[in-house]
Amino acid sequence: MKENSNKVPEAVIRRLPRYYRYLSELFINGIDRISSKELSIRMGITASQIRQDLNNFGGFGQQGYGYNVKELHQAIERIIGLNKQNNMIIIGAGNVGQAIANYTNFEAKGFKLKALFDTNPKLIGLMIRGIEILDIDKLTQEFVKQNSINVAVLCVPKNNAQTVANKAMECNVKALWNFAPVDIKVYDDVVIENVHLSDSLYTLCYKMNSSK
Amino acid sequence: MKENSNKVPEAVIRRLPRYYRYLSELFINGIDRISSKELSIRMGITASQIRQDLNNFGGFGQQGYGYNVKELHQAIERIIGLNKQNNMIIIGAGNVGQAIANYTNFEAKGFKLKALFDTNPKLIGLMIRGIEILDIDKLTQEFVKQNSINVAVLCVPKNNAQTVANKAMECNVKALWNFAPVDIKVYDDVVIENVHLSDSLYTLCYKMNSSK
Numbered sequence: 001m002k003e004n005s006n007k008v009p010e011a012v013i014r015r016l017p018r019y020y021r022y023l024s025e026l027f028i029n030g031i032d033r034i035s036s037k038e039l040s041i042r043m044g045i046t047a048s049q050i051r052q053d054l055n056n057f058g059g060f061g062q063q064g065y066g067y068n069v070k071e072l073h074q075a076i077e078r079i080i081g082l083n084k085q086n087n088m089i090i091i092g093a094g095n096v097g098q099a100i101a102n103y104t105n106f107e108a109k110g111f112k113l114k115a116l117f118d119t120n121p122k123l124i125g126l127m128i129r130g131i132e133i134l135d136i137d138k139l140t141q142e143f144v145k146q147n148s149i150n151v152a153v154l155c156v157p158k159n160n161a162q163t164v165a166n167k168a169m170e171c172n173v174k175a176l177w178n179f180a181p182v183d184i185k186v187y188d189d190v191v192i193e194n195v196h197l198s199d200s201l202y203t204l205c206y207k208m209n210s211s212k
Numbered sequence: 213m214k215e216n217s218n219k220v221p222e223a224v225i226r227r228l229p230r231y232y233r234y235l236s237e238l239f240i241n242g243i244d245r246i247s248s249k250e251l252s253i254r255m256g257i258t259a260s261q262i263r264q265d266l267n268n269f270g271g272f273g274q275q276g277y278g279y280n281v282k283e284l285h286q287a288i289e290r291i292i293g294l295n296k297q298n299n300m301i302i303i304g305a306g307n308v309g310q311a312i313a314n315y316t317n318f319e320a321k322g323f324k325l326k327a328l329f330d331t332n333p334k335l336i337g338l339m340i341r342g343i344e345i346l347d348i349d350k351l352t353q354e355f356v357k358q359n360s361i362n363v364a365v366l367c368v369p370k371n372n373a374q375t376v377a378n379k380a381m382e383c384n385v386k387a388l389w390n391f392a393p394v395d396i397k398v399y400d401d402v403v404i405e406n407v408h409l410s411d412s413l414y415t416l417c418y419k420m421n422s423s424k
Contacts (some may be wrong), residue, residue: 012224013418017411021393044395046273081416081421099311105393107411128215149419175420181233181317191423192418196405199229201389203317204290204405206225208362209293211403 008056015053016080018043021071035066036199085110087148089173091164092131093118096179101128114147135169144171151175158182176182178203220268227265230255230291231343235285247278297322299360301385303376304367305330305338305345312365313340326359348379356383363387370394 009189022043026034032079042046054060054072061067077083089108090097093116098108100101100106101116116133117126121182126133142148154176161208168176169187181199186192236253252259266272266284269291270348273279279287289295299317302309305328312318313328328345330336338345364380366373366388373392380388381399385398388404393411398404 008422014411014415015413016418017408018395020414021411027216079418081223081417082414086420095311096315100409102307103409109410109414111417127240139256151416170308173417174423175352176374177416183405184312189362191416191421192421193419195409196229197312197315197410198235198317198321199226200405201323202229202232202248202294204363204387204403205298206228207292207293207403207405208221210220211401212384 007012012053012056015045016076019050019053020076020082023069023076029071031069033066033068036061039067054126055204081108082196085109085112086150088113088153088177089138089139089147089149090116090149090155091118091168092138092157092160092179093120093123093128094155097153097155098128098181100155101131104129106164111151114149116144136164139167139171141171144173149173151177154178154180154184156180224265224268227257227301228288231262231265232285232288232292232294235281235288238281239285243281245278245280247272294321297324298362299324299326300363300365300389301351301359301361301380302365302367303328303330303348303351303380304326304369304372305332305335306367307341309367310340311364312367312391313343314343323363326361327355348376351379351383353383356385361385363389366390366392366396368392 022039036047036050040050043050057075059074064181072175076146088111090101090113093101097116101113107113113131115131116128117136117139123133125131125133130180147207149172152173152175154164154168156164158180161178161182163187165176167191174190176184176186178188178192178194179197181196183194184192216383234251234318248259248262250307252262265275269287272287273286273302299349300375302313302325305313309328313325317326326373327343328340329348329351330345332349336347337344362385364385364387367382368376370392374396377388377390377396377398381402385400388396388398388402390404390406391409395406396404
């Protein structure tokens with residue numbers, strides 16, 4: 001079932017979590033199977049798009065039967081990589097960093113927060129959900145190795161973001177989740193996802209003005 | 213300069229905030245003009261893409277001279293709608309709602325937070341940056357009208373998100389910024405932007421696993 005993932009188009013990758021979300025809902029509601037047509041109506045995309053998307057991962061479903069919800073849910077969970085534990089650190093323990101630390105939904109999906117880091121002496125030593133805010137100096141290759149950290153969440157102001165990203169990468173963190181409103185340069189073997197909140201708000205603003 | 217905005221492709225709309233971000237940076241750094249080639253190198257997109265994108269809004273720049281940074285910055289500010297004040301409310305004053313309320317960058321761009329709303333008696337009456345958390349019952353058509361609210365930020369759990377969105381829309385709020393991990397149905401004259409944090413984290417997770 002495992003295909004060469006480099007060939008999966010970005011747009012398909014971005015739809016995977018959405019498939020996962022809808023299938024989780026169906027699964028929770030005790031629905032055993034669903035046709036691609038019915039799923040397409042719920043998700044607001046065409047049935048052929050769904051079939052085409054899933055074919056990137058080997059294809060699922062059976063003509064005239066539809067998809068087995070539990071199987072497809074588990075398959076997408078595995079494809080995304082949610083079937084194993086991921087260990088995170090948060091760099092920057094201000095408002096955004098603390099909000100993410102307090103958001104337990106990620107933990108339920110296997111993203112375990114191991115520590116927060118900050119430079120502010122007023123924050124260092126505080127605990128959030130029993131997890132300590134450490135001095136940024138304690139972020140070392142050894143820490144990353146010992147705690148099997150694979151994700152660093154960057155919640156620092158934009159002017160510090162690249163420096164902090166470099167530090168995380170030097171410590172061998174291979175995935176960055178960036179909340180700073182700036183585009184970060186990463187090493188070839190590092191992946192990054194941005195949550196540009198202001199870009200999202202500005203897009204809303206544009207739509208609001210152009211819909212009048 | 214104003215074009216029929218319905219015709220502007222979604223992908224171009226999504227790049228507008230990014231242009232704005234880069235031009236702000238150039239402007240702050242005292243750079244007066246920039247060629248589309250140089251801008252393309254900084255932004256990591258082609259020069260022809262930039263010219264094509266900006267042509268959707270009437271075109272800017274002059275052959276052999278490039279773009280006047282200040283003018284283009286102001287033009288994009290106007291196109292997005294950042295040249296006027298927008299009034300926001302936050303519905304759901306938990307971790308995410310409070311983090312957004314505390315994030316003053318939006319205020320600097322004309323997004324003024326007028327109130328937070330919640331149903332939790334422990335939160336109602338508390339102040340964040342001098343802005344009160346009100347009982348959700350106080351969210352009325354009259355409140356929206358009197359405070360010229362045009363954006364509601366939805367920071368509630370997914371099971372309440374559609375109900376809360378309906379309430380905001382019934383009160384004549386025309387733009388929703390949704391942080392709940394669910395797709396919201398909106399009226400024809402309402403625009404919505406989603407910040408699906410878990411979708412973003414799952415995308416990162418997929419990339420991390422497939423890059424190994």
